[in-house]
Amino acid sequence: MPKKLLVTGAAGFIGANFVHYWLKQYSNDNIIALDALTYAGNMSNLDHVRDNKNLKFVHGNICDDELVEKLMREHDIDTIVHFAAESHVDRSITGPDAFLETNIIGTHALLKVAKKIWLDEGLKPEHRFHHVSTDEVYGSLNTDDPAFNESTAYAPNSPYSASKAASDHLVRAYHHTYGLKVTTSNCSNNYGPFHFPEKLIPLVITNILFNKALPIYGDGQQIRDWLYVEDHARGIDLVIQKGRLGECYNIGGINEWANIDIVNLVCKLMDEAFSNNTDLAHRFPEAKAAINNNCASLITYVKDRPGHDRRYAIDPTKAENELGYKPSESFETGIRKTLQWYLDNQEWWSKVMDGSYQDWIENQYN
Numbered sequence: 018m019p020k021k022l023l024v025t026g027a028a029g030f031i032g033a034n035f036v037h038y039w040l041k042q043y044s045n046d047n048i049i050a051l052d053a054l055t056y057a058g059n060m061s062n063l064d065h066v067r068d069n070k071n072l073k074f075v076h077g078n079i080c081d082d083e084l085v086e087k088l089m090r091e092h093d094i095d096t097i098v099h100f101a102a103e104s105h106v107d108r109s110i111t112g113p114d115a116f117l118e119t120n121i122i123g124t125h126a127l128l129k130v131a132k133k134i135w136l137d138e139g140l141k142p143e144h145r146f147h148h149v150s151t152d153e154v155y156g157s158l159n160t161d162d163p164a165f166n167e168s169t170a171y172a173p174n175s176p177y178s179a180s181k182a183a184s185d186h187l188v189r190a191y192h193h194t195y196g197l198k199v200t201t202s203n204c205s206n207n208y209g210p211f212h213f214p215e216k217l218i219p220l221v222i223t224n225i226l227f228n229k230a231l232p233i234y235g236d237g238q239q240i241r242d243w244l245y246v247e248d249h250a251r252g253i254d255l256v257i258q259k260g261r262l263g264e265c266y267n268i269g270g271i272n273e274w275a276n277i278d279i280v281n282l283v284c285k286l287m288d289e290a291f292s293n294n295t296d297l298a299h300r301f302p303e304a305k306a307a308i309n310n311n312c313a314s315l316i317t318y319v320k321d322r323p324g325h326d327r328r329y330a331i332d333p334t335k336a337e338n339e340l341g342y343k344p345s346e347s348f349e350t351g352i353r354k355t356l357q358w359y360l361d362n363q364e365w366w367s368k369v370m371d372g373s374y375q376d377w378i379e380n381q382y383n
């Protein structure tokens with residue numbers, strides 16, 4: 018039976034990759050892609066699928082419950098996959114309000130409408146509300162601590178992770194109290210195409226191409242567990258198809274890297290790319306360090322992020338055992354594919370990095 022999905026945050030990094038994945042995988046399903054097009058959302062992320070007759074894009078805010086209700090009724094939605102969020106930790110430190118508004122109030126608006134239509138009016142006994150969350154809700158690990166599993170106590174440390182934790186609790190409460198059919202996935206750091214260049218990996222790639230400093234917060238020894246974005250989409254698919262209602266599933270890459278090591282790796286791969294392809298020096302004449310095979314010379318240690326979490330790591334045993342989940346992209350291939358994607362898609366990142374974004378990021382370090 019084909020599904021009718023409402024995908025929120027569909028013009029963002031993971032939402033857009035998920036839409037690409039889902040339309041390829043399930044060609045009879047229909048998707049309503051709802052996105053407020055904040056600085057992080059870009060219609061160009063959906064360019065490849067814009068002519069797909071099973072996809073309709075709607076520019077709107079998840080906090081607008083009248084709009085959400087209208088869309089759910091008009092399109093007979095049976096599945097919500099909820100990505101929309103303010104997602105950048107640094108922005109949550111300088112301006113938390115938007116995070117509370119979208120991540121908490123917005124999630125609650127969706128839950129209320131879903132409950133009203135699916136449960137109170139009994140219009141869709143078979144429905145699903147899938148909530149996309151993060152491993153950051155579990156807080157920070159020390160070097161020798163075991164990885165986060167689904168029983169790890171919540172201990173969010175930033176306004177971003179606190180707002181995501183609040184939204185996870187609301188989703189859980191709507192299941193426990195009202196019987197809404199929900200699932201939640203808590204994923205580690207994603208990387209891949211369409212990653213907005215304020216996040217570490219695309220920031221480093223694009224800064225090299227502009228010959229700008231590569232800012233390393235604090236000592237650079239913080240650890241993240243990196244997952245190729247399409248593997249996240251596959252994980253969410255498995256949770257939607259096979260996950261138990263009311264349950265949370267941790268999705269990760271079993272791929273822990275210290276930030277400084279990731280940055281050094283990207284520098285090495287960029288040096289190699291410029292050595293192997295002389296055309297790159299013509300296309301990116303500003304990229305002096307890359308042209309001279311010395312990208313690492315751009316590395317600059319800067320003030321640490323306040324409250325910076327030291328280490329995240331995901332224990333994916335539950336998703337492996339219950340859903341048969343395993344990442345399919347190796348880091349070796351995924352990071353090379355990602356670098357190549359940024360080299361091939363200069364138009365995309367030039368377009369998304371407009372003046373306001375550049376001003377914001379530059380003010381951060383001064």
Ligand code: NAD
Nearest residue numbers: 026028029030031053054055057058078079101102104207
């Ligand atoms: P992103 O910032 O790239 O995209 C977020 C999208 O949501 C944007 O298109 C934005 O326009 C849209 N949006 C923001 N506020 C909205 C609102 N009020 N109404 C409608 N749309 C709105 O984020 P992302 O990295 O793609 O993350 C997507 C989801 O996955 C988030 O919920 C995030 O917490 C979660 N997550 C992200 C990662 C990661 O590594 N990026 C890892 C785990 C979980």
Ligand code: DAU
Nearest residue numbers: 104105106151152153205206215216217232233234239276
């Ligand atoms: O773990 C999942 C989370 O991963 C998601 O929930 C968030 O939405 C997503 O933004 C990401 O959060 P991080 O804070 O881990 O990602 P970010 O790319 O901002 O930073 C990765 C690490 O690199 C982190 O330890 C901070 C550091 N960093 C980041 C930037 C932007 C630097 O050292 N320098 C930088 O310039």
